[in-house]
Amino acid sequence: MVARYERIAAELRDDILGGAYPVGSQLPSEAELAARYSAARGTVRQAIAVLIAEGLIGSRQGARRVVLGNTPSQSFAELHSFAQWAKANGLRVGGRVISQTPRAARGAEAERLACGEVLEVLRLRTLEGEPVLIERTVYAGWIAPAVAALPPDCDSVTQALYDSVGLVFAYGEHLIDAVAAGASDARLLGVRRGSPLLRQRRITTTYEGRPVEWSDDRYRAGSVTFSIRNSIGSNPLVRQAGDLRLGD
Amino acid sequence: MVARYERIAAELRDDILGGAYPVGSQLPSEAELAARYSAARGTVRQAIAVLIAEGLIGSRQGARRVVLGNTPSQSFAELHSFAQWAKANGLRVGGRVISQTPRAARGAEAERLACGEVLEVLRLRTLEGEPVLIERTVYAGWIAPAVAALPPDCDSVTQALYDSVGLVFAYGEHLIDAVAAGASDARLLGVRRGSPLLRQRRITTTYEGRPVEWSDDRYRAGSVTFSIRNSIGSNPLVRQAGDLRLGD
DNA sequence: CAGTGGTCTAGACCACCAA
DNA sequence: TGGTGGTCTAGACCACTGG
Known part of the structure; x- marks a missing residue:
């Protein structure tokens, strides 16, 4: 049983990785996406939260969402x-x-x-x-x-x-x-x-x-690298757990 | 203007860091919290998502939420x-x-x-x-x-x-x-x-x-340390952006 | 000022865990 | 089987961005 928002997220992700929305471009509005997928706004927001957490898009109040990257990131x-x-x-x-x-x-x-x-x-x-x-x-x-x-x-x-x-x-x-x-x-x-x-x-x-x-x-050294994507701002769905600490 | 869910999250965070909910103990149910704060369930869930993202609590379907840690983590x-x-x-x-x-x-x-x-x-x-x-x-x-x-x-x-x-x-x-x-x-x-x-x-x-x-x-070396908290599972609000990569 | 995302509500149904 | 969290809806209001 795949959730509705997961399928919407997957479609949007494919669009981004496939180049339909280049880096720096804007995503359709929530209302547009809700209409396109015949889903409630909340469901679309849940899908978008997934992509935000993956670091693919950025979001802030009042402005259209922006594509930040097109490289897949594993969890x-x-x-x-x-x-x-x-x-x-x-x-x-x-x-x-x-x-x-x-x-x-x-x-x-x-x-x-x-x-x-x-x-x-x-x-x-x-x-x-x-x-x-x-x-x-x-x-x-x-x-x-x-x-x-x-x-x-x-x-x-x-x-x-x-x-x-x-x-x-x-x-x-x-x-x-x-x-x-x-x-x-x-x-x-x-x-x-x-x-x-x-x-x-x-x-x-x-x-x-x-x-x-x-x-x-x-x-x-040289065998592996850790990769982290982050964002500032008050969007709670974006917040990453982690920080820089003093040496032990 | 501090959002309602932010204030609820702050109260719960203080409770956890203050020892009211020890590590390993269970949080009240969403329904209980909603009643306690006179908020809708969705708002309580948003507050909880903040704490999950901070790595303070864990969550999975069907079981009460569990306190995982009581050390504050900056974003x-x-x-x-x-x-x-x-x-x-x-x-x-x-x-x-x-x-x-x-x-x-x-x-x-x-x-x-x-x-x-x-x-x-x-x-x-x-x-x-x-x-x-x-x-x-x-x-x-x-x-x-x-x-x-x-x-x-x-x-x-x-x-x-x-x-x-x-x-x-x-x-x-x-x-x-x-x-x-x-x-x-x-x-x-x-x-x-x-x-x-x-x-x-x-x-x-x-x-x-x-x-x-x-x-x-x-x-x-020894001056600073990166700290990351993560979790498996399908909860979309938890997902971290980041991964281990091959050396350059 | 219109459009957009952020917050919040109230209610419904379902999947899952534990007893 | 009852309680819990996960998903989804429909609608409302507000804060902010941008022209």
């Missing part, structure tokens, strides 16, 4: 899983578990993951055969057995945990910065010690807000 | 301006222009900025007196005169351009990755050559989608 949804992101981009992903260690929670881990026992897993991930990512993931105790039961060459942990125990990685917070490669980072990724790595630390929770994992992921 | 709006972000965080910002060069657009610049003549400005920015950021900004020709007229120690270019010519930096796209410090980066930031820098390349446009600037900003 951050894929950011939850390296494997799913790679697959969506048609890339061959691989990897293996380097080490897997049950231990007591240390420092802030106990609070962050809301548990005392954790499972630490170190994985090396490859893209098109090249090592690009080191994942140091700490899983909460309650999910540790399911993680430990996975095969060491499992390509998508997210998918595997969904299939095996129905776990959904629903929400995430990500902290992104740059760090120098340590000795083990350098050896595993095949770069020199001290060379720059893009670090993404994230905490993931279930739909209920229960913490699942805390991970420190380090990408080889 | 990406501040990401448009280093000075405004710093000010919002109570930090003292400084900086100076290192060089300023009018020249012809090179390579992809002409297309990206939709102009032939550009102004390249190199700035060093400081936070609490410490150098943390190098900005290499290329301004489109049409705004170059206004930029050139700014004082060399101008703290907020965004603010100054708004005051002087009414220019608004309305939309932005940001590409974030890690690079090694080059010779001049290292000298200006006071770090060793080859040490990791967090790079944020961005293109900024007006409300009309007209490109204003293209910038390559490099932060000293």
Whole structure:
């Protein structure tokens, strides 16, 4: 069951990506679109909110909406899983578990993951055969057995945990910065010690807000880039969650 | 004139940040909130969409909404301006222009900025007196005169351009990755050559989608962190614009 | 000033989750 | 099965942009 506004959004998106509305041009008014699609104004607004959130169009009170871009942007949804992101981009992903260690929670881990026992897993991930990512993931105790039961060459942990125990990685917070490669980072990724790595630390929770994992992921410089689109203004449907923070 | 839904959102936000609804707990139903605030359901939903976009609460069909976090998150709006972000965080910002060069657009610049003549400005920015950021900004020709007229120690270019010519930096796209410090980066930031820098390349446009600037900003490692909150699921009001990309 | 998007209402039906 | 959030409608008024 695809919602009406989703179909309208899809049509408008195709029009924009297809060049019917060039960058800088104006979209038809809400009233026109409502008539064209025989939908209520609210439904059209919902469709437009989707495109605004994708960064394709801009909006402000009193003026016609403007096309800002014509490059498709995937949602951050894929950011939850390296494997799913790679697959969506048609890339061959691989990897293996380097080490897997049950231990007591240390420092802030106990609070962050809301548990005392954790499972630490170190994985090396490859893209098109090249090592690009080191994942140091700490899983909460309650999910540790399911993680430990996975095969060491499992390509998508997210998918595997969904299939095996129905776990959904629903929400995430990500902290992104740059760090120098340590000795083990350098050896595993095949770069020199001290060379720059893009670090993404994230905490993931279930739909209920229960913490699942805390991970420190380090990408080889040049292998991947984060992309964000934003806008100022008071339009609440546009607002992005995220900001620049002080260094830890 | 503050909208009704903004005030409702503010009240709910205060309740969450104040601990009235702990992380993991459930929010009242839409019907309850509508009654409490004497507002229509749609208005309450709009308020809730704000909090969802801030990453404070999660939502899915059929289940009560859940509190996901209780740390305030500024919008990406501040990401448009280093000075405004710093000010919002109570930090003292400084900086100076290192060089300023009018020249012809090179390579992809002409297309990206939709102009032939550009102004390249190199700035060093400081936070609490410490150098943390190098900005290499290329301004489109049409705004170059206004930029050139700014004082060399101008703290907020965004603010100054708004005051002087009414220019608004309305939309932005940001590409974030890690690079090694080059010779001049290292000298200006006071770090060793080859040490990791967090790079944020961005293109900024007006409300009309007209490109204003293209910038390559490099932060000293450890000085700042990007933070992003996301969620999976089909809720259109939640969707974030942004994704992980292949290296350039 | 006309046109446009932003806000708000009141009500309806449906899909989904949990008990 | 009852309650909840997701979708959709039809209409109203207001704030703002632009000529």
